[in-house]
Amino acid sequence: MAPLNRTRLLCAMLLCACVGTEPQSGKSLGGTLVISTGSNPDILVPALLSSVQAAQIVDLVYDRLANIGDSLNILNDAGFTPRLADGWTWGRDSLTIAFHIDPRAKWHDGAPVRSNDVRFTFQSTTDSTLGSGTAALISNIDSVTTPDSATAVFWFHARSPQQFYDATFQMPIIPEHIWKGVPPASWRGSEAARHPIGSGQYRFVRWIPGAVVELAADTANYRGSPKLSRVIWSIAPDFNTAVTRFLSGETDFFEALRLENLPEVARHPELKTKKYRGLGYIFAQFNLRDPVNHSRPHPIFGNRDLRRALTMATDRVTLVRSVYDSLAIPALGPTVRAYPTTDPNLAQIPFDLARARQLLDSLGWRDANGDGIRERNGRPLQFSLIVPNSSRPRVSVAVLLQEQLRQAGVKVDVEQLDFPVLIERERKRAFDAAIGQWNTQPSPGSIRGTWGTAGSRASSGSNYSSYENPIFDANVDSALSSFNPAARKAYFTRAYETIIQDAPAIWLAEPLPTVGYHSRLQLAPLRSDAYWAHIPDWWIPADKRIPRDNAPTSIVPAESAGKKTP
């Protein structure tokens, strides 16, 4: 070997050594992430949970067959990465997908993950006695068969662009040997629900309701050990208490800072904030049907031009800036920018107060008696706007909207309601207008239920506005059944533009969720639908660890002793 080559080899070896050791020392296993949260998780069973806190824990404890990518693509399997399945094969007619289970995958109790676990997960999720909301989302899956212990074959009713997403995203796999002895109707109160055993990179340690949930790194996990040795949710049911815990250094991470918290966070140089695109949007929706007699159109909002005039009278940019400052941007429509199918340049009804006034005049709504409120045939242009009293930003939005519409001669009575009362009023369509928010999934398909005709006519539908437009429905259907990304986006654009112009709601804000975290914490990208998706890749440099980072994870806490802790 020539001397030059030897030098190169030496340099290469040194480089390899440096590259190899730096992350090992800097990102070595260790550190405790303490998340400050304002709510208790409801239930740690994937098919039954409904709270965000439960979703966070379940997503770290359980694995899916494949994981959705950060781009949230749901078309076929593009962007999906292997998880419990180390590979998959599509059937010739695309009505089947055969998943091959990673032979290294094990449950936290040491049992191997097998294909029968996948079949059991599907069967139990669709069992009507379980009462899982997921069942409706996987209705396109006919069955799951297991030709051998390492292969689970999904059989679909029909070819669909998101059938891979349905089979993977909606169903974290649960262990059959733990759950098979528990009747589905009893899952909610079962011991297994309180001490979940999964196959994810974190294993469950303890849950003290109202106080703490603790997970520990599964160092022998088939996907490798996560970098943080513990993840703890410190639960404080009061929002201010939860924030104070974060500001005082008792916790490392706060998942949903509000605008009023930002100046306080800024006073702490050791704390940082990070925004990410979420999947929620806020709107003021009009009830298009008469609240008293649903067979008749609403006396005010039944008119499309009037709804457009109200949208024109709303300065959304100012409203959003006033309430959310940098923590939200004006909404585009019944969608979010994080979807690959959303065109960020969707045509909007522009803010134009003069035109709004003209339009209202032309519709016969005039202020004849000079009291500042328009009337027509003796009826004032007045309606009530219901808003949940639990959301301060939404109450502020309602008040600002009230003031903006007042300038157009419209009287809005803001009614703050307890959340269950508000939901009940919306379900019964017993309201004029409401400030609402939808938090969506990676699939934009839920728009069928929230704004489509199907969601309007079903008694349990979530289209509380009762908005119905066959053109909108047709475009949504075409978009959801299209396999071509460009065509899919074009159909969605047409659907969104149709509904924007019909104005069944004023599309107000798209919040930018903002997390606060301690600077010693090194974050990975925050995924739009689940900021916690990459927690296994978060880390704390060894030289920045504090005493609580070094709590021995091998010790089972006293409160968990005697329970079925893996």
Add this chain to the structure above:
Amino acid sequence: MLRYLGGRLVQAVVIVAIVATITFALIHLAPGDPFSGVMDNPNVNERVRTTLRAQYGLDRPLPEQFVRYFGLLARGDLGWSFSHDRPVTEVLATTLPNTLLLMAIALTGSFALGILIALVQVARRGSTTDHALSAISLFFFSIPDFWLAILALLAFTYWLPLFPVGGTVDAVTHDYMGLGERIVDRLRHLALPALTLTVLASPGVARYQRAALLDVLPADYIRTARLKGLTEREILRRHALRNALLPIISLLGLSFPALLTGAFFIEKIFSWPGMGLAVITAIGSRDYNLVMGGVILGSIMVTAGSLLADLLYAWADPRIRAR
């Protein structure tokens, strides 16, 4: 005495039954049900809601639900908590000791502090100290519970970080501590909510006790004590206070509802996992059974407090006993 006790017990049972009936009607008549909030999801269809309502018997007519609930109640079963997914008795068994601990400390602390303030005020009646203590007492007496709690939380956990921010223990490290450290940790967490509740309750005691002391001071036996040459401090401590304590026993019974209500707010602000916090959360989520269980237990505590006060009164005052 036994007859008296029996009569009061029957009264207590009737009161609790009435409270339970009214609460049952009110909570079921409120809009929404346990599955309203959590099921506000466009992906959850009516079949799921129907299944869940049927599983918990919420699809049955209200009178049937009423009979079924009180049938279970008669057997000591408080039902199933929808929001905690476990029996209500289990939820209350976990949370009640925390509430009782907080109340017991606050009750003892507030009576001790209140009586002490009253003694100082009466000993220096008409002085600047008396007026200042009166003003301070009135200030804390008038202040809303939740406001003082938030202020105390901010002041002593954030601006001046002397105490931890809520909870009964340091949830992150407590279970990894040694016994001594655990005790200290528990006391540190208990201090601020207990102090806040004590500060809120003691002004009432102080004002009540001051008035009672002023009532007994003109009495003949006090004058006799003075003529015997006893110091003012001895007169207050040995003669006036003992006689003026009698009305305070009544206050003890009346303090139970107030303290219980106060504890609810304190638990919410300080994330103290007590019964109050569980019930407040349950009201929001329409967890009927947990609300019922909490209210029934609360009413039992209040009636028991009242009964205890009556018994103490009868024990302390022979005239009552004779009647």
